[in-house]
Amino acid sequence: MRSAAAREAILAATARQFQLRGYDNLTIEGIAKEAGVGKQTIYRWWPSRGALIAECLTDGRLFPVDFDIPVSGPVLDDVETWLDRVLAVLHSPGGSGLLRSLVAAAAEDDAVGQHLSEGIGVEQSLHTRLTLAVRAGELPADAPVDQLGSAILGAIIVQALGREEADAEGLRELVRFLLRPDGQAGSSA
Amino acid sequence: MRSAAAREAILAATARQFQLRGYDNLTIEGIAKEAGVGKQTIYRWWPSRGALIAECLTDGRLFPVDFDIPVSGPVLDDVETWLDRVLAVLHSPGGSGLLRSLVAAAAEDDAVGQHLSEGIGVEQSLHTRLTLAVRAGELPADAPVDQLGSAILGAIIVQALGREEADAEGLRELVRFLLRPDGQAGSSA
Amino acid sequence: MRSAAAREAILAATARQFQLRGYDNLTIEGIAKEAGVGKQTIYRWWPSRGALIAECLTDGRLFPVDFDIPVSGPVLDDVETWLDRVLAVLHSPGGSGLLRSLVAAAAEDDAVGQHLSEGIGVEQSLHTRLTLAVRAGELPADAPVDQLGSAILGAIIVQALGREEADAEGLRELVRFLLRPDGQAGSSA
Amino acid sequence: MRSAAAREAILAATARQFQLRGYDNLTIEGIAKEAGVGKQTIYRWWPSRGALIAECLTDGRLFPVDFDIPVSGPVLDDVETWLDRVLAVLHSPGGSGLLRSLVAAAAEDDAVGQHLSEGIGVEQSLHTRLTLAVRAGELPADAPVDQLGSAILGAIIVQALGREEADAEGLRELVRFLLRPDGQAGSSA
């Protein structure tokens, strides 16, 4: 009979340590100590450090915010609103480190990787909003909405990996370009 | 007096171990042993595991191939050719694992992150080719070529992180959409 | 209401494990599993590993034989007969290991120590037989029969602890010397 | 190149912990911590807890005293003098616990067992003194001096194992009986 209290304490400690110290530097012993739990109790229910992170991810314990996209105007405006929200988190102290840690975890652990998209919820949100846009005729009918989501998220990740100071304007440009309402800018030329 | 032989042996061993066993599982001791070198010799010249990887990266020792983009026709064709090359490497055994390892290294280590783009050379190549395309009027003058490169690379990375079977067709669609020669694909049709 | 079946299974399992794997390497969990019993059932009735052994000891479950001394001739002959029996057990496979395990248990656990002599029954038997011998005038009236028993048993234990190949002849010599019927060898001098 | 300082610290810590807490309760981690040493350094040079004890034993670190037997009068007097010394140690606080711990170690570990006699030095001392006595005609020419040593030591051990309050008088009686200067003590009376 599994102890709910232990489960809760472990996941909470995992999330806290992850945010505090990053994916590497995350130790089972540290989690166990902070959670006031024996190591065996962790190993009994999770096969690996990654599985812990994956569960925190799907529980929404790693990000204190959600990234829903509003549906209140033209796609472009809505997505820019969303982008600002995302960038705000990234610029907050520890924000980009958190993203990098998450990427590291996803890169090293299958379980985390498989839950990455659902975890950040970004692809899901984008997908939904872009699909609506396609239906509304704001985007071409053949726009590969899934891929566009990956591309935008991917661009953010690539920036974070590069340790460039997050280039908000560049990302906005990208979004504007990707979602340009009709004929490409300068089409009249 | 730095020993060139030692340097060479160390970097070669690092690259081999990285490809063979991934970024985590990469140990200084393992490298030292394989290189026939004392651990101290490594620590004397490189401050961290990441620095080793970073140097392998800029030396082009991690990927056996280069990803130059041809300039022989319409951008779209050239980029698709390049994409096929990239996907071939990714589908080869260990290919996606290698990419993930690289992403893990970049996510965990600043030095690697800062050299990531130059290392894979992808952004560089794309940037160059797309700039040409802009000049040739194939792409709108205000197309954010840097961001487009990041987006394409990012989409590939996001796929790899997700452990989805690399979706070649999706990526091709994305590229076609991003580089669609004129206004909204078929929107006027 | 104590379950007789559980008690029996536990003691049997304890004895078997003790003979099989020795005193250290003897685990409560192992006993519980072999006995098909919950750990709690053991802890409910015995305070410690040692108490289990002590009870096996007094139940005569650790040695498959008893070490009664015959009363059929001169003390010396009877004791030598007994000694042969003891040595036979000691030379049998696992015999000296069993004795060492028992000594270890007695050394580490008070309960076992207190029941050691009654457990092997050796001192008891020797005491009885030697007392008879004193009465019969075979031994001096002031012979310290208790101490003689301890000495003989002790000599056997010391040999076993030393991992010397059990020196049967030496022990026989000792016994002959201790129980030399009257005037010591060379008494006529 | 082995560190002499580490060796010394480890053996000292081992001896102290052994005297303080007994053989069981003796942990490698405890020794390492007290010695200010990494566990690996212990495992590098000693295969087991027992090997540590064995080395302390042969180094004479476990007993603060030596048990030489004087040669200054009749055997019996000399041995009684020696016995008093031994009993004094045994009666000192922790004395019998120390002996029991040593017996436990010898019983559970081959290395300790093989060095037991040389470690306490008791058998050696007794052997030497008794041999002299045989030469001097104080003991019969065929007295099994080795076995007599084992018997005396063994009797002491058996007493200690039994948790009887060490029966000094009994042991003195035993010694007097074993080494009675001529024929059966008082048999002619």
Next chain:
DNA sequence: GACTAAGCGAGACGGTACGTCGGGTCTTACG
């Protein structure tokens, strides 16, 4: 003849120690 209450098997729990791996620093001996 249903109803407790104890004993039971099972096994999760917070811990301690195990023996191993690798990190990064150091010392030694050689070329």
Next chain:
DNA sequence: CGTAAGACCCGACGTACCGTCTCGCTTAGTC
């Protein structure tokens, strides 16, 4: 003086058992 070798202290790994603690499930007596 840089090097190969490797010992050193340390922190963490994943495992084994400890002794305590629920859990439901028998299984007796008792009402």
